[in-house]
Amino acid sequence: MDKEVAIGLDIGGTNSVFGIVDKSGNILYSGKVPTSEFETAQGYVDYLSEQFHSALNKLNLSETLKGIGIGAPNGNFFKGTIENAANLQWKGIVPLVELLHKHFGVPVSLTNDANAAALGELLFGGAQGLQNFIVLTLGTGLGSGIVVNGDLVYGHDAYAGELGHTFVYLNSGRICGCGRRGCLETYVSAQGLRRTALELLSEYNIQSELRDVAVKDITSERVYNAAVNKDEIALKAFDITGKYLGMKLSDFVATISPSHVFLYGGLAKSGDLILKPAKKYMEENIFGQYKNKVKLLLSELNETNGALLGSAALVWKKRKKGKTSLLD
Secondary structure (H helix, E strand, O other), X not given: OOOOEEEEEEEOOOOEEEEEEEOOOOEEEEEEEOHHHOOOHHHHHHHHHHHHHHHHHHOOOHHHEEEEEEEEOOEEOOOOEEEOXXXXXXXXXXXXXXXXXXXXXXXXXXXXXXXXXHHHHHHHOOOOOOOOEEEEEEOOXXXXXXXXXXXXXXXXXXXXXXXXXXXXXXXXXXXOOOOOEOEHHHOOOHHHHHHHHHHHHHHOOXXXXXXXXXXXXXXXXXXXXXXXXXXXXXXXXXHHHHHHHHHHHHHHHHHHOOOEEEEEXXXXXXXXXXXHHHHHHHHHHOOHHHOOOOEEEEOOOOXXXXXXXXXXXXXXXXXXXXXXXXXX
C-alpha cells in the first residue's frame, strides 16, 4: 500500500481504542489497549507504541504514516497534555504528546474527546461542507465541540466550549462531578436521564415497569427500553431531559449562530426520544432572529468508530491547513 494514513487514538478510563485511518475515513486496522492497567503514563505510551508499530508493519504502512491524533479527557490542544483527568489514574499534568512523539517521527496532536468528535463530524460525518456547527457528546457526561468558520473554537487556554458546565440552576440543583451544583450535564447525559427517572418514580404515583427494577439496576438503557414501551415515567424523563437540552441550546445558538447542532454518543442513540423534545423546547425558547434556522440532527458517525475517526481527523484537518503539531 502507498496510501497516506493517520493513527487515531481515543483514550478512555478503562480502555483506549486506536485505528489506522486513511484520508477518506476508512479504518484499515483497529485495536484496543487497557488504559487502567498501566500505573504510569510512560508505561502506557511504551506499550501503546509497540502496538502502533506492530499494526503499521503488519499492513506495510510505516512509511506512509503522516501523524497521530489523540482524543482524551481534559486534553489540552495547545500544550499536548492531559490535565487532571478525573477518570484516569495518571494524576496531574501528563505530557502525552511529548512522550508519544519520542517513538515516532511524525506530528502528534491531542485534543479533548468532544473536539475530536466535532472534527470527525466535519471531515467524515454530517458536517461535511459546513462552517458553523456544534457537536454535543451525550454520554456519562456532556461534552461539546464548537466549530466557527470551519475551525474548532479553543479559546485562550484550549478549554473553550465546556457547555456541559453551564448552569441549569445557579447554586442549586444536582451536584456535578466538577464540584458545583446545577450543571447541564447532571441533567442532560446518560446519568442525568437515570437520575430524572428516579426522581419521577419518587414524586409520582404512576404505574411504571421501572418500579419492578431495583434502584441500582435502573440505567439509562432501561429507561430507554421503558420509553420504547410507552412507559409514562420513562417518556416524561426523556421529555424533561430534552427540555433542559433544548432550553440551553437556545442560549448556545444566540452565542455563535450555528447552522446545525449534532448529537453524538450513547444518549443520542435514543433518537427521536431525545431529538423531538430538544427541538421543541429549543424553538419555544429561542430568540426570534434564530427561530427555525438551526437544524438539530443526530451524528452521522458510528459510535463505535466515531472516536477513532474523530481523533484521526485531527491529523487530516491540521495537514489540510498546512499546520503541524507543537512537536513537529
